[in-house]
Amino acid sequence: MSLSLPEVKRIAWLARIEITDAEAGAAQGHLNDIFTLIEQMQSVDTEGVAPMAHGQDVVQRLREDRVTETDLHALYQGIAPQVEGGLYLVPKVIE
Amino acid sequence: MDWETVIGIETHAQLSTVSKIFSGASTAFGAAPNVQACAVDIALPGVLPVLNKGAVERAVRFGLAVGADIRRRSVFARKNYFYPDLPKGYQISQYELPVVQGGSLSVMLKGGEKTVRLTRAHLEEDAGKSLHEDFHGMSGIDLNRAGTPLLEIVTEPDMSSAEEAVAYAKALHALVRWIGICDGNMQEGSFRCDANVSVRRKGADVLGTRCEIKNLNSFRFLEEAINYEVRRQIELIEDGGSVVQETRLYDPDRKQTRSMRSKEDAHDYRYFPDPDLLPLAISAETIEQIRSELPELPAAKRKRYVDEYQLSAYDAGVLTSSREVADYFEDLVGALGGGYKLAASWIAGELFGALKRAGLEVSQSPLSSRQLAGLLREIQDGVISGKTAKDVFDAMWNGGGEAADIIAASGLKQISDAGELEQVIDAVLAANSKSVEEYRAGRQKAFNALVGQAMKATRGKGNPAQINEILKKKLAG
Structure with missing residues (x-):
């Protein structure tokens, strides 16, 4: 079994990893080596x-x-980029 | 064209532990945002999950209660997806080897009993909550719920109508509360159902394409959503279209389901065993210990009520609709020393009616089982009629007190003195010679009119059985 380039891009998308075409090509080689193993x-x-x-x-x-x-929420929220009323604020995602 | 509906249900029951499934943070509802989200729950690097014994015990208790196999060895898996209220980027769940396998639940329908087979029940963690309003275009994330233990209970596609699905959901809801593993609070999201719905032409042996309706948190929404979805799918097919497999949401305001995501967008969860968690082993001793602590279950109680107390299957079903109701009934007949049918009809009739009007649960009843037993004893002893008893019931409901005291104070005591009743009846016969003639001419209605007159003359306190008897004797003579 080996992975096609579109499959590599889909896996990258699932993992929320942004990759260029060149990186996808390299990743395809690495992943296919793993599949050989x-x-x-x-x-x-x-x-x-x-x-x-x-x-x-x-x-x-x-x-x-x-x-x-x-x-310990005050401590944890000290490193959060944005907080309001005890909530962590993130870019809006609605499903 | 005749259609057949096929429904399977997945339920998320929040387990009633005090701490989370993989951390020592509190699970109490209603805390200020994020104060109950510890390092494990917010997925700080380097933290490790440690499984809560209380969650495992509750899952086993459920498995035993539905006659399922308890897996002696089960495995936790990572279900991978990205969403802001899932800080790890995966949910810890069980996939290939769930803790509970199989089992069944029998549900009461209008037409009799039905058995719904269960596929499995597995342990998993809940996600946090996303709030989308009032944050200047951002979403607010509260992770207090993240890591709350859930038992996901999955059925086979055994239900064929919204009515059956609701009956199953109610029976399951009653059971998880009965065995004390979930508080069943649907407003707080402790018990939520997903319904998998498909339709097929009657007699077809292949299942139709199904849609999954997510997160139904009331029995009414479950019913409405299924009914809408069935109509939608049938119309779609009859119009020459076809059902697309997808996840849908129910909008209770518009009473419609709408598409949430299609199969193409379906998550690819890439399950794999969680390397942070070792396999869960449950010993035979643990299983037997938990089995020995199980209360008598609703189905066993129903059978006992029918076999030993000669109650109807319907009454037995009503009395075992929750553990609180069954306890009330058993305390009542215990205090009364029997009177099962009388107790059943008063609980299902007057008590439930009054509770419903007041918007109360049986556990909040202003009238204790012992007080009601006192009232029923007065009926059994013939001190008051059933009709008068309803007035006494109202007085006890509104003002408290004991039945005997209320009867004595208000002169409601039934007239069972034969001499006194004969006098009344003689007067009634003398004053209603027309009815007497009609009765002798064979009209039964006339007899009822005479009974009515006698009851009226005693202001409803005459013993009806005795009045009947005396009247018959006198009319025959």
Whole structure:
């Protein structure tokens, strides 16, 4: 499997990465190298092997349901470009 | 041409934990913007999610309540999309291996019971809120809701009308409240439904193209949106067009659905297992512990009410419509020592009527189950008639107090003294010789008129059964 240039551009759009045509061409080469590696891995016989969900063979530690956080919004909002009435302001997006 | 509607529902139920699913920030509703959004919720670099045990337990409780399989090992995935109220750029959800698989919910319809199969239920985090007004052309972002635990409950496409969809949503709403995993507050968005709707010609074996109507936060909107959507799709096809798969929104003011995004614009979520979270393992002991703590469920209660209390399936359904109602009923018959049918008809009739007029829930009833039991005991003992009892009920509702006291104070006590009733009836017969003649000529209506006269003469306090009996005896003699 290899990626076409339009597919590379779509992936860039999905990731909200702006790329020039030249960069898209370079990315296409890099991504297709990765796909070659994946193809190589896919030739390994994995019949009967359960897929791993995580690199470590341990399970999730659970947290007791307790409120442990305090209000630090003023601190966090210190680095926000624009704030009003406690809200973060962002360019308008409506869906 | 006959059409068939096919509906599947996805519900987001906000789990009633005090803290978020992956952080220790509070989930309390109504706080000032962003005061409950911690470093994990706003996705500061380097933070890591830690799963809330309370959210897992609630998901398991739900799975057990609907007879589903609880996965001993489930996995969290990242659902990737960009939106300002989703600070990480992905929502942590479950994809291939959800915690709850299968199960079913039986719902009460006018024509009987129906089973809706569930596909799955999975844990995920909620996003924040975007406010689009009054910010000089900008959007305001409140991340207090970000990271609130949700259980997304997905059905098979088993419903075939808006009525069935609403019945399912109500049964699910009652169940999540019943087992205490969600407060069910629809105004606050704790319980929201998406409906997948398609139509096909009757008998067709392939499903039609579906549209998904998002974020319906009332049962009425769910019903209206589905009915509108079904009409829209049928008209479209009958006019030679075809339904386009898309996501739609319901506008309650115009009572219409409108397109939100088409399949071409559909999100490509690129799910993959979240490397920040290890697989969730749930032990058999944990599952059994949670099972042992489950309350008696609505379906089991309904069956018990029918089998043991000889109530109708309809009454049993009404009495198990919420845990509060069932508790009220059980406290009432406990205090009364039986009287199941009498209790059922008074709860479903007078009590519900009064609550509805006052805009109250049963938990807010000014009349306690013990007080109502006192009133029903007076009826059972023949002290007052059912009709008089309604006046006593009103007096208790408005002014409080005990039934026995109100009856004694206002002289409402029923006349059951045979001698006294005979005197009254003799006078009625003497004064209504025409009715007597008519009755003897075979007109049953005349008898009812005489009963009415006797009730009038006792100012409604005569024991109706006794009046009937005495009248019959005297007319026959």
